[in-house]
Amino acid sequence: MSRRKKSHQSHGKASRPRLWGKHAVAAALDNPERKVLKAWATREGAASMQFPAEVPVTLADVADLGRLVPHDAPHQGVVIEVEPLEDIWLDGLLYNAGERAVVLVLDQVTDPHNVGAILRSVAAFGAIGIVTQDRHSPPESGALAKAASGALERVPWARVVNLARALDEIGEAGFWRIGLAGDAAGDLKDALGPPRVALVLGAEGPGLRPNTREHCDALARLPITDAVESLNVSNAAAVALYAASLG
Structure with a gap:
């Protein structure tokens, strides 16, 4: 398994993303694993946050904050610069799970808004x-954290080098691996059953890659009508997680 690589951010220094929005910032401040380096806020925004004494806070107006984040980003009067979270090991995630557990596996889902929304559903x-x-x-980015509405700080996220190898490890840990595919013969409810489940979702359009499909124990589809061809991946994840939670 690989450790999480530090990424470049266009709004913030290399490997130091900027987060914005009251929910994302409050969750980051509440997370003991998150190191907050500095903050900018309007007077109202600063009053709504509990910044630790060691975090330097610069008071700014709305226009100044707008220049710290992408265009039209809804910063809600508060922006922080942070260190990325420490790496999560896949084996630690799997073997610390209870007797009943659901883990979500994403196959090349790259849109930060979708991944943020998925983190929120996972939580x-x-x-x-x-x-x-x-x-x-x-x-990690401000857009992803805003879409996650605090869940980025709460949901363990394991990044791996090889997804097929990771699925092998997930199976060895006792998880029944279900790949969501629109062309599957059976519905998700029929594929569920084992107490430990891994739900595997692919990117919109391409869906699951062939090699990812081969590393699933079953393929299943969501029982949607012909009125739409497919669901957005974040919506599909929410439906699948709800179905798995009923078991």
Whole structure:
């Protein structure tokens, strides 16, 4: 397994992403594993946060904050610069799981808004974390953290070099691996059953890669109508997580 590589950010120094928005910033401040380096805020924004004494806070107006983040980013009066979170090891994620557990595996889902929304659903339905390929997943960023609404700080995220090898390890840890595919013969509810489940989702459009499919124990589809061809991957993840939580 690889350790998480530090990524380059266009809004913030290399490997030091900037997070914005009250939920994302408050969650980062509450996370003992997160190192906050500096903060910028309006007076109202600063009053709504509990910044530690060691974090330098610069008071700024809304326009100044807008220049610290991507265009039109909804910063809500507060921006922070942070160190990326420490790496999560896949084996630690799997073997610390309980007798019943759900883990989400993403096959080359790269859009930060989708991954952020998926993290939020993972937190909402009590899954143990997500697994992605290191080179084909988004780095920590303000956009991802905003979409996650605090879940980036709470959901374990294991990044791996080789997803097929990771799926082998997931299977060896006793997880039943279900790949979500629109062309599958059976519905997800029929594939569920074992107490430990790995839900494997591919990117919109391409879906699961052939090699990823081969490393699943079963393929299943969501029972959607013909009114739409498919669901957005973050919506599909939420539905699948809800279905798995019922078991």
